[in-house]
Structure formats: C-alpha cells, structure tokens
Amino acid sequence: EVQLVQSGAEVRKPGESLNISCKASGYNFNTYWIGWVRQMPGKGLEWMGVIDPDDSDTRYSPSFEGQVTISADKSISTVFLQWSSLKASDTAIYYCARQDAIIVEPLANWFDPWGQGTLVTVSS
C-alpha cells in the first residue's frame, strides 16, 4: 500500500526555524515527484511546490519561493519542508502528496495519495 506519513504537530515562536517531514512507503520513492500543499485555518488549498526525489529538482510556486525549502533524502524515503524564520502567517496545516501522472502525457499529473497533514502553529 502506498502511504505518506507526516511528522506530528508543531508549535513554534515567530523567528524560529522548523523542519517537517513526509515519509513515503509502498513504492519506489525515486520514481514519483512529491509536493506540498498549504491550508490556512478555514481556507482553501494552496500549491507550494514539488520535488523529484531522484535528483532533488524542485519547482516552487512564486508565492512560496524563498519562504520555504523543499528537500529530499533518498536514503530514508523522506521529503522535508523547512522554514528558517517562521511568521505567524505560516500557521496552517501542511499536506504532502505524491504526484502521479500519465507516463506518456506528463502534464496530466495529480496528487494521490496525500499524507495526513501536519499542523504548524506559530505564536508568541
């Protein structure tokens, strides 16, 4: 069974750093991009970026580029989302998801499955 298991809820103060994780299992980790999606309290889904775990090629949304770092560690089949200096506005649930696609038509891609989500709370 393909599974993405995310790290647990975090509470931090503004200005602190944070690293949350997404561990994949049940498939060849190197062969599927993995993405991150933000959901602020009571709001919709926001596409943050994706990473190819095989070579760490990463694509960011302009809204998040420079604000977060997406990385991958093939040795432990895990993708990370990192902040160097959190803001209160980073308070949200963050989901990771595997990007599947039609092999012969790579623009036909979608997120499935999703991790369970990690709640990040930033408050002084």
Place this chain on the structure above:
Amino acid sequence: DIQMTQSPPSLSASVGDRVTITCRASQTIRSYLNWYQQKPGTAPQLLIYAASSLQRGVPSRFSGSGSGTDFTLTISNLQPEDFATYYCQQSYSVPRAFGQGTKVEIK
C-alpha cells in the same frame, strides 16, 4: 500564473439531487484538470484526473467534463457521504493552482 475560479462557493442540496460544480481557468489548460474532495479534518482525496478520468475506487456517480478553460464536476444521486468541499486543480503549468473550493452542504 493560471488562476482557477470555482462556482458556486457553496451550495445546499438534498440526498438524491444532481449537483454540478464549475471551474474556470484564466487561460487554456487543455484537459489538465483534477478534482478533489475534502471532508472536515481530513486530507483531500482525488476524485477525477485529466478532466474526466475517474480515480479507482471512486463511485461512478462522480463525473467530470470539459476542456480548454471550462470544466464541470457532476455528482448524480447525491449521497450523505458526499457532503464535503470540492476543489479543482490545474496541472498544465507551475504553479499548479487549486480553485478556492465549493462547499456542498445539506439542505
């Protein structure tokens, strides 16, 4: 960046109703459009990919159509478990934006 606009933002419907949600892209995305369902407190789940392909395990009362800039998600014979928020997402270009969501509530 491509903007995705869903309508309506919310709707009320009864069990057994036929429900249609629309999603419009700010430029052509050909057929590169996905639909997800999210229930409160849970992660989104894929329903439809590439505009009209039903994900394995998703009931056949869900269907998707459209191409270019205009797309629809139809739920025929609405069931109690279908009350949720639905999101479209384009996969044509980065950033692969989501629509703002449509909440389907019980009438």
